[in-house]
Amino acid sequence: MSARILVVDDNPANVRLAAYVLGTRGFEVHTASTPDEAMESIGSKHPDLVLMDIQLPGTDGLTLTRRLRENPETQKLIIVAFTAYAMRGDEEKALAAGCDGYLSKPIDTRTFADRISQFLSAERRPAP
Amino acid sequence: MTPIPAWFSKEEAAGLADFWAVYLEHYDALTVSGMDAVRAEPTLAPLVAAMTPEQIAANSRDGLERIKKLIAGDWTEYIHTAQVQGVMYAQLGISFTTWYRLVRVVSRDITPLLVKTYSNEPTRLAGALVAMQSFFDWALAMLGEVYLSTKQAALEKSERRVRRFVEAGLLGVVELDEKNVITEANDVFLGMVRQTRDVVGKLQWGALTAPEFATIAAMAQQELERTGIARLHEKEFVRGDGSRIPVLVAAATLDEGRRVAFALDITPQKQAETLKVRSLQLESENRRIQEANRLKSEFLANMSHELRTPLNAIIGFAELLHDGQVPHDAPQFKEFLSDILTSGRHLLQLINDVLDLSKVEAGKTEFHPEPVDPRTLINEVVAILRTPAANKRIRVSIDVDPALISVFVDPGRLKQVLYNFVSNALKFTPENGRISIRARPEGDAQFKLEVEDTGIGIAATDLGKLFREFQQLDAGAAKKHQGTGLGLALTRRLAEAQGGSVAVSSVPGTGSVFSATLPRRAGGESRPKPKRITEPSVAPVVLVIEDDARDQALIVKTLSEAGYQCETASSAAQAIARSAERSFDAITLDLLLPDATGLEVLGAIRAGERNRNVPVIVITVVTTGGAAAGFAVHDMLAKPLEDGALLASLQRASVKPERGGRVLVVDDDASSARLMRAALEQLGYEVVTALNGDSGLKAAKEKPPRAVILDLLMPVMDGFEFLDQFRNVLGCQQVPVVVWTAKDLTPSDRRWLEVSVQGVLQKGKDAGGAVLEALTTFLPARRTT
Numbered sequence: 001m002s003a004r005i006l007v008v009d010d011n012p013a014n015v016r017l018a019a020y021v022l023g024t025r026g027f028e029v030h031t032a033s034t035p036d037e038a039m040e041s042i043g044s045k046h047p048d049l050v051l052m053d054i055q056l057p058g059t060d061g062l063t064l065t066r067r068l069r070e071n072p073e074t075q076k077l078i079i080v081a082f083t084a085y086a087m088r089g090d091e092e093k094a095l096a097a098g099c100d101g102y103l104s105k106p107i108d109t110r111t112f113a114d115r116i117s118q119f120l121s122a123e124r125r126p127a128p
Numbered sequence: 129m130t131p132i133p134a135w136f137s138k139e140e141a142a143g144l145a146d147f148w149a150v151y152l153e154h155y156d157a158l159t160v161s162g163m164d165a166v167r168a169e170p171t172l173a174p175l176v177a178a179m180t181p182e183q184i185a186a187n188s189r190d191g192l193e194r195i196k197k198l199i200a201g202d203w204t205e206y207i208h209t210a211q212v213q214g215v216m217y218a219q220l221g222i223s224f225t226t227w228y229r230l231v232r233v234v235s236r237d238i239t240p241l242l243v244k245t246y247s248n249e250p251t252r253l254a255g256a257l258v259a260m261q262s263f264f265d266w267a268l269a270m271l272g273e274v275y276l277s278t279k280q281a282a283l284e285k286s287e288r289r290v291r292r293f294v295e296a297g298l299l300g301v302v303e304l305d306e307k308n309v310i311t312e313a314n315d316v317f318l319g320m321v322r323q324t325r326d327v328v329g330k331l332q333w334g335a336l337t338a339p340e341f342a343t344i345a346a347m348a349q350q351e352l353e354r355t356g357i358a359r360l361h362e363k364e365f366v367r368g369d370g371s372r373i374p375v376l377v378a379a380a381t382l383d384e385g386r387r388v389a390f391a392l393d394i395t396p397q398k399q400a401e402t403l404k405v406r407s408l409q410l411e412s413e414n415r416r417i418q419e420a421n422r423l424k425s426e427f428l429a430n431m432s433h434e435l436r437t438p439l440n441a442i443i444g445f446a447e448l449l450h451d452g453q454v455p456h457d458a459p460q461f462k463e464f465l466s467d468i469l470t471s472g473r474h475l476l477q478l479i480n481d482v483l484d485l486s487k488v489e490a491g492k493t494e495f496h497p498e499p500v501d502p503r504t505l506i507n508e509v510v511a512i513l514r515t516p517a518a519n520k521r522i523r524v525s526i527d528v529d530p531a532l533i534s535v536f537v538d539p540g541r542l543k544q545v546l547y548n549f550v551s552n553a554l555k556f557t558p559e560n561g562r563i564s565i566r567a568r569p570e571g572d573a574q575f576k577l578e579v580e581d582t583g584i585g586i587a588a589t590d591l592g593k594l595f596r597e598f599q600q601l602d603a604g605a606a607k608k609h610q611g612t613g614l615g616l617a618l619t620r621r622l623a624e625a626q627g628g629s630v631a632v633s634s635v636p637g638t639g640s641v642f643s644a645t646l647p648r649r650a651g652g653e654s655r656p657k658p659k660r661i662t663e664p665s666v667a668p669v670v671l672v673i674e675d676d677a678r679d680q681a682l683i684v685k686t687l688s689e690a691g692y693q694c695e696t697a698s699s700a701a702q703a704i705a706r707s708a709e710r711s712f713d714a715i716t717l718d719l720l721l722p723d724a725t726g727l728e729v730l731g732a733i734r735a736g737e738r739n740r741n742v743p744v745i746v747i748t749v750v751t752t753g754g755a756a757a758g759f760a761v762h763d764m765l766a767k768p769l770e771d772g773a774l775l776a777s778l779q780r781a782s783v784k785p786e787r788g789g790r791v792l793v794v795d796d797d798a799s800s801a802r803l804m805r806a807a808l809e810q811l812g813y814e815v816v817t818a819l820n821g822d823s824g825l826k827a828a829k830e831k832p833p834r835a836v837i838l839d840l841l842m843p844v845m846d847g848f849e850f851l852d853q854f855r856n857v858l859g860c861q862q863v864p865v866v867v868w869t870a871k872d873l874t875p876s877d878r879r880w881l882e883v884s885v886q887g888v889l890q891k892g893k894d895a896g897g898a899v900l901e902a903l904t905t906f907l908p909a910r911r912t913t
Contacts, residue, residue, distance in 0.1 A: 013441035013467040020460060021444070024453065055433065084436035087429050105440035109447040 003120050004028045006047035008038040008064075009082065010056050014105070018051060018082070018112070025113035035059040042074060049120055051082040052099065054090075062097035069098040080119055082107075299390050300375075306385030308333040308349075320375070320393055322368040333389065338364040338372060348379070356381040362394065374398040427597060434478055434613065438471035481614035485597070488621040494875055495538040495626060497649070502535055502567045502575070503528045509546045510565070513554060515685055518678030520559045524550075529568035535575055536649040541622050542577075545630075548619040549579040549642045556583035556640075570645050574628070578643040585636035594632055595620040619644070667785045668713035669693045670778070671739075673703040673729065674747070675721050679767065683716060683747070683774065690775050691785030700724035704732045711738040714762075714783045716774070719748040730761070743781040745774065789834030791903070793817045794824035794850060795868070796842040800891065804837055804868075807900055821845030825853055832859035835903055838885070840869040840877075851884055866902045 005027045007018045012033070019029045030045045032038040035056050042050065050068075054061035061081065068074040078101075081094035086104035094102045101119050103112075300317030302310050310331045318325060321336055337345040341363035352358035358379040364372045374397075379389035445464040448454050454461050487493045506526050510517075517524050535542075546565070553563045561582040570576040586594065597617040620630045628646035670687055674680040675698050684694045695712070697703035700721045707715070715733065719726030726746065733739050743762035747769060763777040778784060791813045795801045798819075805815045816833065818824035822845040827833070836854070840847035847867065854860050867881055870891040881888050887902040 011437055011441070013445075013471055014437065016460075016463070016467060017441055017444040017448075020448065020454075020464075084433040084440065085429065086436060087432055105436045106443040107440060109444050109453070110451070 002026050002028050003048040004030065004045060005116065006030045006032060006038065006041050006045065006050045007082070008032045008035075008050060008056065008061065009053040010034065011053075014053075017109070018107070021107075021109050021112050022116065027113070027116070035064050038064060042068070042077070047077070049078040049080060049116065051103070051116075052079050054081060054083040054085050054094065062094065062099075065094075065097045065099055078119055080116070299392055302333065302389050302391070303382075304333050304379075304387040304389060308387070311386075317391060320367075320373060320391060321365050322371070324368075336365045338366050340364075348377070352379050352381060352387065358389075365391070430597070430613075431482065435475065438475045438478070441467050441471040442475070478614070481618055485614055485618050485621060488618065488625050491625070493541075493622070493625055495541055497536045497538050499534045500537055500539045500542065502532055502577075505539055505542060506546065506565050506567065506577075509543055509550055511684075512547065513550055514677065514681035516551070516554050517563070518681035520554065520557070520561070521678055522554060522557055522559070522561045522563055523677060524563045524565065527564065527566045529566075532567055532569050532575055535646075537626065537646060541626065542646070545619050545622055545644050545646075546577060546579070548615045549577070549644070552615060552642065553579050553581035553583060553640070557581045558583070569648070573647055573649070574645050575648050576643055576645045578641055580639060580641045582639040585638055585640055586632070586634040587636050588634075591632055591634060595630060616642075667691055667693045668778075668783045669695060669710075670783070671695050671697065671703070671706055671712040671715045673697045673700075673716065673721070673726075674718045675699060676718070679718070679747075682769070686769075686774055692778075700726075700729045700732075703729050704736075707733045707739045708736050709738075712742055714778055714781060715739065715742055715744045717744055717746050717748075717761075719746060743778075743783060745777050745781075747774070790814045790816055790831065792824060792827055792833035792836045794819075794821060794836065794842070794847070795839035796820055797839065800839070800868075804899070808903075811900065821847060821850030821853075824850055825857065828854055828857050828860055832857065833863060836863060836865040837899060837903070838865055838867050838869075840867060840871045848880070855884065864903075866899060868899050 005022050007015055007022070007029060009015045009018065009031075010033045015031045015033065019031055022029045030041050030047060032041045035058055038050070038052075038056075041047070052061040052065055056064070059067075061083070065079050065081075068077055068079060079099050080101040080103055081091075081097075081099040082103050082105070083090070083094070084105040085093075090104075091102040100122075101115075103115065298316070299314075300320045301314045302317050303312035305311050310328055310333055313325075313328050318327075323331065334345060334349075344361055344363050348358040348361050358377075360376055360378045362374065362376055364374050367373055374394050376392040376394050377389060379387055381387050445468045449461070449464060449468075454464060484493075503526070506528065510524050510526065513524075550563065550565065557563060563582075564578075564580045566576075566578040566580070568576055568578075595616050597614055616630075623630045623644045623646060626646055628644055630642070630644050632640060632642050634640035670692050672680055672683050672687070672694050674683060674696070677698075680696055680698065684696060687694050695706055697706050700723045703717075703721075717726050717730060721729065726748065730744060733742070733744070745763045745765060746761050747765045747767060749767045762781050765773050765777060791808050793801050793804045793808070793815060795804070795817070796819050801817045801819075805817060808815045813834075816827050818827050820842040824836075824838075825845070828836075838847050838850065842850075847869065851865065854863075854865070864887075865885040866887040866889060867885050868889050868891060871877070873881070873888070873890075878888065887899075889899050889902060
């Protein structure tokens with residue numbers, strides 16, 4: 001069974017890009033453009049990995065990550081920051097908030113799916 | 129019985145009893161001998177001599193009575209006197225003891241004599257008593273003398289002290305006459321004001337005060353005249369050499385209008401104060417710099433984020449398409465291309481906004497004010513935004529206060545402010561909403577532009593963020609409106625740079641009102657009017673009579689894109705007025721107008737001189753064939769208009785813009801030239817490209833082009849030189865030139881260009897579309913008849 005990825009991003013073009021790249025590599029991709037949608041989707045779709053944009057409308061991605069880490073049910077979820085915040089210190093901030101990894105935008109479409117697979121296998125989840 | 133007052137010591141009190149005993153025993157003799165003794169005393173003699181025998185007798189009786197009382201221990205009468213005297217002695221600085229000793233000396237010496245002489249003559253003894261009393265007074269007077277001399281000494285001492293103080297060089301002291309002329313001054317003062325002693329008796333006190341302290345000086349003078357004292361105040365003296373000295377000054381009236389004034393040099397205190405102020409300034413400067421640095425970092429971080437977001441889509445999708453990851457026939461193929469396009473445009477907008485912002489911030493934005501009719505300007509902005517308004521069926525109303533006829537502002541910048549407000553309102557107003565644009569005078573010197581919408585509104589807590597960079601309100605729907613987050617910040621800065629301000633008020637769920645208040649006469653350099661060396665466009669002009677804003681916008685868009693020029697009328701009255709003004713090449717007419725039927729309008733148009741035979745195309749939902757009966761109409765088109773129907777109808781009426789001819793593109797950037805060529809060819813032009821001014825000139829000499837699109841920065845021969853020579857080429861004097869350049873134009877560049885070219889557009893800022901738009905406006909399109 002292929003791994004389920006939830007792409008959380010409020011920019012529709014960027015959601016389409018990530019979804020396409022991952023979709024063509026055999027991942028089961030779900031998307032969410034708001035924090036509410038993300039929480040809803042995590043609850044109903046049980047993704048193996050969440051690609052978490054940081055600047056989201058309302059609650060930001062880091063706050064969302066902290067919240068997910070506090071909840072026993074989502075504590076072990078693989079969360080990878082997926083953001084255009086790519087200044088020095090941004091990666092540390094993401095990791096400090098509880099993200100398992102950090103991918104900055106713009107992404108490299110040629111390696112993107114492999115990096116996701118790495119995160120999945122490193123966290124002893126089944127690779128697709 | 130009143131006890132002996134406590135101010136007698138025990139010894140004195142005992143002595144007193146002895147004294148009284150002897151006194152009484154030898155009362156008469158005492159009086160007589162006392163009188164004699166007193167008479168023998170030169171100072172007291174006149175006193176006794178002045179007394180009549182009756183007075184002496186009365187005094188003696190009185191004296192005897194008093195003494196009896198005293199002996200009986202009744203001091204009541206005396207106590208008061210003694211107390212008063214005691215107070216007096218205290219004031220004089222001598223103790224009662226001293227006085228009493230004097231009395232005792234007198235009584236010890238005189239009493240035995242008195243007793244001996246007048247032992248049998250009580251009256252005389254009484255007289256002596258009076259005399260003694262007088263003696264005491266004399267003694268008192270003497271004491272007073274002593275006191276006064278002591279006092280004098282003290283005064284002198286203190287005067288010496290003051291003098292020392294004064295002469296120690298600390299205090300400048302001057303004496304002034306009733307006209308405030310300096311009549312005396314110490315060296316300190318003269319040194320302080322760097323004047324010689326010559327000025328004493330001549331220099332006016334007020335003349336020393338530095339001009340900006342005139343008010344303080346006048347207040348001090350008033351106080352001095354009212355209360356006799358001018359309290360300490362600070363001011364500056366202008367010294368003999370013209371320099372300044374800060375001083376602390378006080379003055380007091382002495383007598384007969386004379387005054388004394390003191391001045392203390394407070395240079396060190398002032399320096400310390402200045403130092404303190406400076407260090408406070410430095411501190412706040414430091415804080416400001418830190419804050420600026422913080423904002424800069426924040427801005428950079430935001431900028432980086434905002435650039436990377438669209439770049440992610442651009443690079444990502446381009447990579448996928450380039451790598452052949454998306455099959456050409458897949459539905460995503462076009463979608464991804466359009467994502468690239470949208471993100472690219474967004475990126476361009478972002479860069480333009482940032483550049484604009486940094487220009488305004490650096491104070492490099494130039495403002496070229498000119499008389500502007502606000503109504504015309506608002507109409508122009510609304511015309512630009514007509515399509516997005518029409519697409520959302522948003523009604524835009526304009527209300528300009530009749531009192532506001534003309535303002536003196538930079539029309540371009542004012543348009544930008546208004547455009548940002550209106551386009552913002554359009555973004556956040558749902559379908560079928562309303563936007564009202566108002567302009568009215570604000571006080572004598574300002575005017576206010578207001579844009580009110582029926583949009584989603586803004587929470588009070590978010591209002592403050594609105595005009596700040598990258599502070600898009602993320603709440604809900606807002607994020608789907610892909611702004612750069614810089615528009616309103618730019619608007620604020622533009623308004624502020626012109627001496628104005630922006631404001632916003634809002635009720636969430638009801639709507640917002642954005643406003644800009646600007647001076648009616650803005651500063652800046654007036655722009656010279658560019659000379660039009662070609663005739664204005666001769667594209668066919670179509671009058672669009674249509675009251676529905678959305679439909680009107682659609683028709684205008686269709687026509688302008690096809691190369692027609694449009695004028696619009698939203699009511700029958702307007703339509704009739706317009707058609708009386710000029711003749712049109714064609715008219716489109718909606719039959720359902722608010723103030724008259726379309727037929728009445730048609731009748732009026734046909735009855736006029738100018739548009740008697742103009743082709744009229746009726747566009748209406750009323751499709752009854754006879755609606756236009758009796759009037760020759762060219763065509764009847766049903767709403768909603770089908771694509772191309774209107775253009776086809778105009779073609780049939782032989783009203784069509786002529787396009788074509790040679791356009792010379794002079795640009796050393798091959799990709800720009802390629803882009804221009806493709807776009808122009810699509811519009812039916814023949815394109816000749818040249819990679820520099822020199823080869824451009826050669827091409828122009830071969831055959832004068834219909835128009836030129838010119839880059840400025842090129843090798844061999846740049847655009848400026850090209851223009852110079854091009855205008856001398858036979859047949860090229862009147863050819864429209866549109867400059868399309870990436871050069872950052874200086875004001876003198878601009879002025880130079882304005883007189884010789886028809887349009888100046890900037891690469892990056894104005895997209896290729898704008899160049900084509902400019903071309904179609906400037907290109908003389910001949911009417912086909």
